[in-house]
Amino acid sequence: MGASPDYPDDEDGNALRNVALSGSDMSRPMVIDFAIDASSKSIALACLAAVEDAGFEGQLYQDQEDQRWAVYVAIRMIADYEGIMRTQKILGELAAEHGGTADGWGTFGNVDGAP
Numbered sequence: 001m002g003a004s005p006d007y008p009d010d011e012d013g014n015a016l017r018n019v020a021l022s023g024s025d026m027s028r029p030m031v032i033d034f035a036i037d038a039s040s041k042s043i044a045l046a047c048l049a050a051v052e053d054a055g056f057e058g059q060l061y062q063d064q065e066d067q068r069w070a071v072y073v074a075i076r077m078i079a080d081y082e083g084i085m086r087t088q089k090i091l092g093e094l095a096a097e098h099g100g101t102a103d104g105w106g107t108f109g110n111v112d113g114a115p
Contacts, residue, residue, distance in 0.1 A: 007081055008081060012081065012084060012085065012088075012105075013081060015105075015106075016079060016080075016081060016084070019079060019107060019109050022109055022111060023109070023111040024079070024107075024109030024110050024111050025110055026078070026079060026080070027078070028078070028110050029076050029077055029078055029110070030076070030077070030078075030079055030107050030108075030109050030110040031074050031075070031076050031107060031108070032074070032075050032076075032077055032079060032084065032087075032105050032106075032107045033072050033073070033074050033105060033106050033107065034072070034073045034074075034075065034087060034088060034091050034102070034104075034105045035070055035071070035072055035073075035102070035103040035104055035105065035106075036051070036058075036070060036071040036072075036073070036091060036092075036095040036100045036101065036102060036103060037068065037069075037070055037100060037101045037102075037103040038068070038069040038070060038071065038095075038099065038100040038101075039068060039069070039099070040069060041062070041069050043069065043098060043099040043100055044060055044062075044069035044070065044071055044100065045060070046098035046099070046100075047071045047094065047095045047098045047099075047100040048060055048071045050094040050095070050097060050098055051071060051073055051091060051094055051095075054090070054094055056073045056075070056091070057073065057074065058071045058072065058073045059071065059072045059073075059074075070103070071095075071100070073091060075087065079107060079109075084105060087105075088102050088104075088105065
């Protein structure tokens with residue numbers, strides 16, 4: 001397992017610390033899922049088109065309980081703080097141009113063969 005870097009004391013740093021503490025090797029790539037929140041299907045579709053035009057792969061999702069829409073962008077990458085911040089900023093700017101908002105990220109890490 002890779003060494004656990006010293007992350008900033010904020011929400012993203014805490015999340016990365018938790019990924020490392022769960023046993024993930026932070027020096028190896030893992031799939032990070034970035035979320036974009038959209039209040040309507042048309043906004044979600046516009047955000048999806050924007051992220052795909054920028055070279056990312058996205059998936060459209062509708063929450064069955066509150067009917068809100070989201071776009072999920074899965075990226076296989078090293079889970080380092082700067083890379084995650086940079087990717088969130090890029091996706092957030094793309095989403096904002098179309099009425100969406102970046103809504104965080106998550107990962108299952110890379111423990112026991114996780115992708």
